[in-house]
Amino acid sequence: MSNVLTIGWFETKRYLGDKVALFTTVVMPVLLVVLIGLSFGSTPDRLSIGVLTEDPGPAASEFTQQLESANLDVIDYTSQDDLARDIRLGFITAGLTVPAGFSAAADSPDGQATVTMSIDQTSANGGAIASAIQSAAAQFAEQRNAVRVATNALGTSDPAVADAANTSAQQVIASTGETTVDETTLGALNESDRNGFASAVPTQLTLFVFLNGLLAGMTLVESRRLGVSKRMLATPTGIGPHILGIGLGRWWLGGIQAALLLAIGALLFGVDFGNWGAVAVLAVVWTALAAAVGMLIGSLARTADQVVAISVPLGIGMGMLGGSMWPLSVVPPFMRAIAHATPHAWANDAWIAIIDGGAGVGGIATELLVLSAVTVAMASLAVFFLRRTLSK
Template sequence: MVSGIDEFRVAVVPASSGSGAGPVASELASDLDRSDGVRVIRYADESTARTAVRRGEVDAVVLVPTGLDAGIRAGRDVTVPVLVEPSGANGHAAVSSVAAAVSEHAARLQAARFAAGTVGGTFDERLAQARTVQKTIPAIAVRSETVNGQSDYLPLGYGYSTPTMLVLFVFINSLAGGAAIVSTRRSGVYARALAAPVRARSLVLGEAVAYLALALVQSALIVGIGSLAFGVSWGDPLAAGLLIAVWALVGTGAGVLSGAFFRTPEQANAIGPALGIGLGMLGGCMWPLAIVPSWLRTMGHAVPQAWAVDAWTELLSRNGGVLDILRELAVLTAFAVALLALASLGLRRRLTSAVVVRRS
């Protein structure tokens, strides 16, 4: 078990004083203690530490090698054993943190050995110099950047999850929101409204506008929070705005169609989100379609989510603009028109048939 949010408990068994323990071995234990993500617990002997890792009291055990100082001074390679419980996931994760600390320690020893062999002086003198230099020289930062690159993947981290979650949840919430239309139908509100000089298509238009407004507000929240809190870049503003608007229309059609299709609010609340998640998985909201087989990628593009994710990939991974996503916008517009048409016809039929039944 991890003792903190990102801290592993690591037992350190020092080399015995009678087997060549020295400052290098002590410094290794100190480096582990100062390492980020590691809390060192010192054990006097290996047997006690092994028992602790078996009981889950620590995540890993580091055995400082016998004769570490002597081996380093003699120019030999020395292995640092790390013990973990085979079935414990935290132990294997802790090994990465331990390996980073040991690598840093080894780099300092290699620098001292190289300097002693080329410039002269004793190993201890050059090791002290390596410690001083390491503290004064800032670490080298490595930044990778692909210039004019073409990627089939959205950027990693929040750059991937935020656009795909916009696509996923605007659609899911619209489907689940159809329960409100079902409740209004069942309560007789529409029937009473149609008793006045109000046409069914006006009610349908009003519902569509309300769902469109909700989809746009939700999209704006995701974009705003993603930009301000997580530094997500949304690419070309005009292209991103058009894509968000068209996707909101797709969600609107799906939401109104849900309200016309389902018979009870419970059906809309239960089936709508499950259907939205399934379509999102098929359309690449959970994983890039570039990594799935070609036949599954083709199936995925039978749903609008895949075209929306493709458009975001073009904008965010290839620095595309409006012209670059025209095909995706056209396909999504076709989906929106089809869904809105089906929703309009379905809801009008529901409303008018309910009025006829009540009047009869």
Template sequence: MKKLLAIMWKDVNVLFRDGAAVALIIAGPLVLTIGLGLVTGSFAASDAPAISRIPVLIVDQDGGRFATALTDLLTGEDLADLLAPEMWNDEAAALERTRDGDVAATVVIPAGFSAGFLPDMTTGALPDPVALRVYGDPGSPIRAGVVRSIAEEFTNRAQTGVTTVQIALTSLATSGAASPAELPAIGRAMGEQLFNPLAYFAPAMALLFLMYAVTLGARTLLSERREGTLARMLAAPVTNGQVLGGKVAGIFLGGFIQMAVLILLSTTLFQLNWGNPLGVLLVIASAALAATGWGLLIAAVSTNSGQVSGLGMALTLIFGILGGSFVPGMQMGSLLERAGSITPNKWAMDGFMALAAGDGLPAIIVPVAALLAMAAILFIISAALFRRRQSELLVG
């Protein structure tokens, strides 16, 4: 056991002494989360971004609740250091000022924008959405892009929130927990509880880079074989099982530490409430185990460290897309949402979201069980492949 632990700690030390690796797996997700926080107005005004006081005109032709919410966001204190908004009534005049370069962008909220988020009270169906129109100054593409990103993210958050409320109200109605007359008031109360997008994107980005972290760990198995390090290990009084066991434990521990550090940093930097601490640890551990399983499978089917890197990067991106690291699964369609079940990202996000919503340990039983089952299946498959290639992998 001591030899296995020594190999494990050696691999973890190698991983976290690599400045480039640490920048990718720790700083990378934090930077992406901060960027998403800036465009969603999730930071206090004291956290001033580098780009500041972007002049933007707002033309509200709708006047509905969602239009008011967007206007409040653009003109509110959270974005006061980022935007310099001005309400405008004449769309043509606003566009002329944008073309002339007087302002970076004009946001037009068309009539019917708010109605596009409100389901039919009889059928529950949503009407065709009415899209926002954002016009940018060609001479200020970056500043116009920031305004466009904020508007698009608001729309995505609104759509996600409406879908969540719809599902909850349908459940209340079908279970008899609420009468039809009570549903509108309940829906309004739920809609007033604004969701902090950082609570979604922080774990989403951490899970995206978790796959990359385990790929780095798996790559050491083949790179050390090429460099002769494994041969020197085996020349010492250590068994093949201890070597492989130490490698597996090192990959898992590296992924676990990465996730835990990101959780702690996001709690401190973004004031996020992750929910039940024990539940958070269980989700982190099970997600790291499942990701380790995928990392081992990649190493088992690869012949060199370059293949590990290529396959790992491909899986990282595919799992990020299918698992909801970029867009919530409910917005991708039923087919892609079901396909996301093969990814550790999807199940871990389910667990983190349940805990962030205030649910207890019973709410994460299914996600944790799915992650552990995934890890077990992948470990069994990888072990079988390693046994077939044992002499090749460990000796070369």
């Protein structure tokens, strides 16, 4: 056992002396977490809408006010081109054009008036702002209808009557009881506490700890190439302790990487990870799995280049498939089933259960069991193949 610790400690020491490796292990994942967290961190409190008013009438002005009262940031535009450009650049969520003749149409006997809304197809908040605009338009129409009802009933077109009716309609609408619909998003039980980093930290942790674990195979290949492996085996050190030692070095490094990402997530970005016991157990099992797969690749590959050629596509591909780049909730059921052929999907399921569902170790027991079984299988295969390689 002491030889395993010795090998593990020296592997860690060698790795910490490699500045490039440190960058990919520590700096890059943290940067990505920050970028992803900031990019998808949260829905803005107020959605912004650009309004191009081509109609000088009062109804157009009232409609714009209605948008503002619907909790939208209204930004005035004077050019269709400027409006379209800012939508595409994402400076505003949507654009609304109030055409010439809008007021006349709104005040006509049938009250049919049309505005044009533009949204970029990639906008994440397109649905939300469309809904807000529809709601504002409905309220505006309701108010105009009430005025029309009042003036028709009184049989007058006197502007003073119309104004009084309008004011009255506004007061009635404002005080009218409303039926509201509470929206609940499944899987987001702690929605109030959730921010973008709550997704970014665990998914990037899963992705990068695994990727770096795979690249640990380079250490094993290098150790063989240098003849150090054989020299170790000429000491009272068997193949099992040899692999365990090198894997242990990467296990520790994976642990450091995971701890760093979790600490940054919790302390800097305010992510509530819930049950820290479960978080620790999952992180330990995941880093062990990553190191074991790395050892398997290292025992099979002949050169460090081969390890890189295998690890990068495998690590990223499995991460994509397993829900480390987008949530599995957005993929079709058959892809979700396929995703669970990767350990990533099980790990990401466990992270969601811990962070969003408040699960403890018992709540992720199935996932831990699957991940542990994969770890043992990978480590056993690594010992088998390395023994075969070194006996040649």
